[in-house]
Amino acid sequence: MKIAVFSDLFHPELNGVSDSALATARQLALRGHEIRFYVPRYTAKDYAIANLPPIERDWGRGITIRRLFSLPYPTGTGQGRAVIPSPFILRDVKAFRPDAIHAHLFMGVGWDALMAAKFLRIPLIGTNHTAISEFIRYSPIKAPWFSRFALRYVSWFYNRCRYVTTPSRSLIDEMIAWGFRKPHEVISNPIDTDLFKVPSAQERDAARKEFGLVGPTFVYAGGLFPQKNLDVLVRAMGHAVKQDPSITLMLPGHGSERSRLENIATEFSVLPRVRFLGTLEKPALARLFQAGDVFVIASTSETQNMSLIQAMACGLPAIGVRSRALPEYIPASAGLLVPPGDDRAFATAMIGLVHDDGKRLEMSQNAPACVERFSVSSIADRWELIYQEVIHKKV
Structure with a gap:
């Protein structure tokens, strides 16, 4: 098969969308399929933010990249690019x-993608990764009509597709509430279970030594953006460190919120216990998860969260908020859920879990089994079948 993949987010921008699309594409290419990406062109500055050289990577045989003219667009990563649709892509x-x-x-x-599918009469598949109503909360336009318009627009867009997927049930339900009616299913984004895996005792000790960890360690990984509500985690540390001064919160990633979060950490006198690591390459991120004790996430905008399932694959139990897709991916057997925005409840859960060795160990043992079905191979199997069914008009 030949699949043309269109995405407004791509390497080198820090985002789970591009990671997911690339991981699936590389697996499909290994099976003999051809994948061509149509994605924004990024600047040397955008690559520098991700600590990468400004060159196009070789993604392997069977994968080609077409970069589209783009303009800078304000996002939390500082790397956002906007593409103006053009008929010139049709050729x-x-x-x-x-x-x-x-x-x-x-x-x-x-x-x-819509234009190419319509004019070239090629079946269109859509994947929605974005809870648009959450992102609208942080947009310059706060009027209720704009939120309603955005929600209707998203459903209108995906109603143009023959088949649609999302990584969570909560997102499908929201789309249906605003007029979406096409065939659909929930498909997780894939993770590299060969890289993100439970470490041996020796590997864990080496990883803790590499990152200079001594006491109980909480980890969050991803963009430092407003919608991630990382101030909740930093304030929770301010409460929790009073009960256990040995705890540490590790925050790899980059984004527009870093300065504000550092100020909050200073205000709560926890800056030495809250460590900002910058962007890590995936092997280093895997080692950080293997060195940690608990993954924490306070975001209310998640449609899945790649770092969460990567951390669980490494054996970390999770503490998250009862919002959006997080309850779908944090079962009671492998983690805890607290009310959104409640930093004191978060602190209580953090201290309770790291001080209850039996409970934490049980959750740690359960976590990898909860996400093993999200391996790249398993997810590619499903996508291979979907593409075939759509191409042959079985859906």
């Missing part, structure tokens, strides 16, 4: 002759 898509087109998002590049 390249037509020459590639894809069997199906897959749109990962609903913005400018998504419109290119």
